[in-house]
Amino acid sequence: MRSDRRTLIAGAGAFGVASVAARSQLASATPTSAPKGIVQVRRGFDNQRIPDLGDGTFLNPVLSGDRPDPAVLKDGDDYYVTFSTFDAYPGLTIWHSRDLVNWRPLKPALHRNIGSVWAPSLHKDSGRYLLYIPVKAEPQNDIFATWADRVEGPWSDPVPLGLPNHIDPCHAVAEDGSKWLFLSGGDRVRLSDDNLSLAGEVEHVYDPWRYPSDWIVEGFSPEGPKIHQVGEWYYMITAVGGTAGPPTGHMVIAARSRSLHGPWEHHPGNPIVRTKSMDEAWWSRGHASLVEAPDGSWWSLYHGFENGFWTLGRQCLLDPVRFTPDGWFEMTGGDLSRPIAKPADGDVLPHGIALTDDFSGPLALGSKWAFFRPAPDEASRVRTEGGVLHFAGKGDAPSSGSPLLLTAGDRSYRFECDVEIPPHGRAGLILFYDDKLYCGLGFDIDRFVTHQYGIERGRPVNPHGSRMRIRVTNNRHIVTYDTSGDGGKTWHRFDRGMEVSGYHHNVRGGFLMLRPGLYAAGPGAAKFRDFRFTALDDGQEFIAG
Template sequence: MKTFKNPILPGFYPDPSICRVDEDYYLVTSTFEYFPGVPIFHSRDLVNWRQIGHVLDRPSQLNLDFTPCSKGIYAPTIRYHNGLFYMITTFVVSQTGERRNFYVTATDPAGDWSDPIWLDHAPGIDPSLFFDQDGKVYYTGNRVPPEGQDHPKHNQIWLQELDLESQKLVGPVYGLWDGALKNAHAQEAPHLYKINDYYYLMIAEGGTGFTHAVTIARSKSVTGPYESAKINPILTHRHLGRNHPIVNVGHADLVQTQNGDWWMVCLASRPYGGYYRNLGRESFLVPVSWEEGWPVVNPSKGVIETEMPFPNLPEHRWPKQPSCDHFEGQTLAQQWNFIRTPRGQFWSLTEKPGCLRLKAKKTMLSDVDNPAFIGRRQQHFNFDARTKMKFTPEQHTAAGIVLLQSNQYHFRFEYAQVDQQKLLKLVKREDGEEQVVASVNLNSAELYLKVEARKQAYSFAFAVESEQWQYLVKDIDGTILSTDKADGFVGAYMGLYISGNGHDSDSFADFDWFEYNGWD
């Protein structure tokens, strides 16, 4: 029997939403404070995915200035109707949780997408759109129940019609469902579907951590009342314990193939080295069947497995992406992201062709701002990442490789000038406190830097001559790169970085290439 391996998108790709157009499938995920926002992927078989762009790739679409870590873009939904793609999402603006919901549209999912259409009087997070057969369009989201909360984080799913012509919510507001479970909390991620004679409302409950779950209800009317499935939750792993290889399963979306089969995408995490989830929340795929009008997830098993039967679709693989980026294009490859909306001309692929040039900014990685950093996700338990850097440090400046969970939790493997000495050092920042773990005096305009991860053991090596590696630090504990220590909702990143550490500087660093090889 042909099988596939979960997750279908390894690394920090949470809150997947999916739609099908004929024989093509499109999927989007959350991005929080990273720019560009909302990567979009294309597949022909539900298993093999290639990124075709980002939905929010222009500063006019996404102003993330001073957005705190793990705020920003939450839980997008993608839908297709009458030749137009829609992506709707929440922008959590500030630390205090101000939330604004908007949607964008495109005729081509690879872009360009429109500027945001902001929706007034749309409280809550995780909005979704539903296109009914009578031509009406409905918005669903979550909110505090009008009569008040019975317990902390008690939410209600609500619905209102969206007038696409005026681009406004119109008509009465309907409270649909408070969830399936007694004292359930964090009811969110609502998706509506019309299947045969019923409207189905699928949501997430229990928070996005260990107690995450997927539940469902149905009604003959889109406005309710909704009947909760007696088999709820239809998917969860919380009963399997924290030592299970796949945990915190939830936040799902359904899709029907052109062959009539049903599948579910959802988020989950793979802890390792204890209950630590450096890779963040990833995207998984699981089959669904229907019994007596209700969905059964992975029949006879009821859980997500690492290896599962391949969908009844022709396998369609995409060309494998190279492990090494030589920075030879005119634009950055799609795996790279900035922290918040990039401000200023701090990077270039043309000033020194064949190199990525990063120019020092005052901003430090510890600031809630836009540092001179480009990064990509850690996607495997084990990896080797390395680069060749040309950089002459001056007073206050530092450049190198960063392993990042947040501004308060990260490692900086950086070459710097300290009191007239040039030092290569490993700085560990945990809960806002910094420690120089190790350092060595060096004086070289070219350096090779390498990071190795063997699960939670991270090692940092350097070389002045190619492949002549020396370890600065071996097997340091990497669990600060997990939200289980750092809090928040994102996974670990690694990237290239330069900073004037609070000072203006004309310094720059040229990175010849960056190579990443990972395995589980």
């Protein structure tokens, strides 16, 4: 039995009102009593892990790799989500699901580099899709608005709203029909009727709940407000405690009101999500939204770091929600280390995207590949023809060359590619956090070039000439390189291995992840052929305690 589908435009999108029947189903959305032992993750494209275990349960993350600050929209029987994409362009790829567990990428909503994109918000109002995009940029930060008639786009050119001192917007419609953006710090601002400009001044409306002073956190940092109208209540979900730093810092708190205009009452069980120990499977959990599943049960999407793998960034997690008789709700997934019963009634879509690329068609910019901090004309550097990616050189190294990068969500993987350089050019394969922290192996006509800790060093002698195949293996942070001069028939181990567990935000800042990719530097265009990605099965995925 499905819950009432009356549309309420608020918070993360259009949500149905929770009926009594729907709430009675919430008990089924609890962790299964898995036997002690090892649960083997299912594998999809390129052997990448997928959440759906095929037996009516799933294992987090539902979207692996760096998928921070999820902004989810329920639109009829369809679900859409997008994430912070920071300096990657094209950015703000929209993902589509019909069951909240299996997701596939559609198209990016943002093609023009307007700065580093933080915590967007995705909504639908009056038949129009809306994105609110906080941007860190020079000469000042701002929040941009863009809209589309179809979620796949095209999206309008983003326009700044004039909010330089706030991040993490959330659109909501009040009971009187007025439209608002809720902002970080407990503030809000009224919107015009078309949602594309401000209709008032920023006002402070909520003082977030504070945790005990002796808790180990990164800082108070109230951010990521999400507003949801469910039945007679408006719920506000907020993140506090800092986004990264100590694993026990980031947490989820909630408040409610019968009016969008307040007053707001703190949840008596705050915080409703928090990592309490470094032994837990997921660290720094926060930035949560509510969403109703196809079967009428309720769930929460939020992000977290995988234990020991800050390098993968903040991954997208799905937690079952139970409403209580007093009108509050609670998360019931525990530490999310166990398989959880899937929501019922949803259609299962193919999950994820193949990262292997034979370059036989147009380059999948946004849904697969992305540039790091591109110039306005960056896309003109790449073209595919006859199974070859032609990648024009830029700068002297990956740090100055806007490399092409992928989001890989497995703890161990291998990628390889045939690389041919032009005269006087350089190219290679990299693991890239940002322009100050990366590693990899490239070459010019005479020598190898190693990229270690963001430092380039020449390593004579290159025995393969202008063309070779390079393979990079990242096995739980242990990185090795192999080269081949005969197309991969014979491999030669390169004598500079690395350990990269420190390539992450708590060392470098920036909220990014370590991404595999390609770079081309110097004059001319390098040629890349037959890119192959394979996730490695690194043994046990989960031990039931």
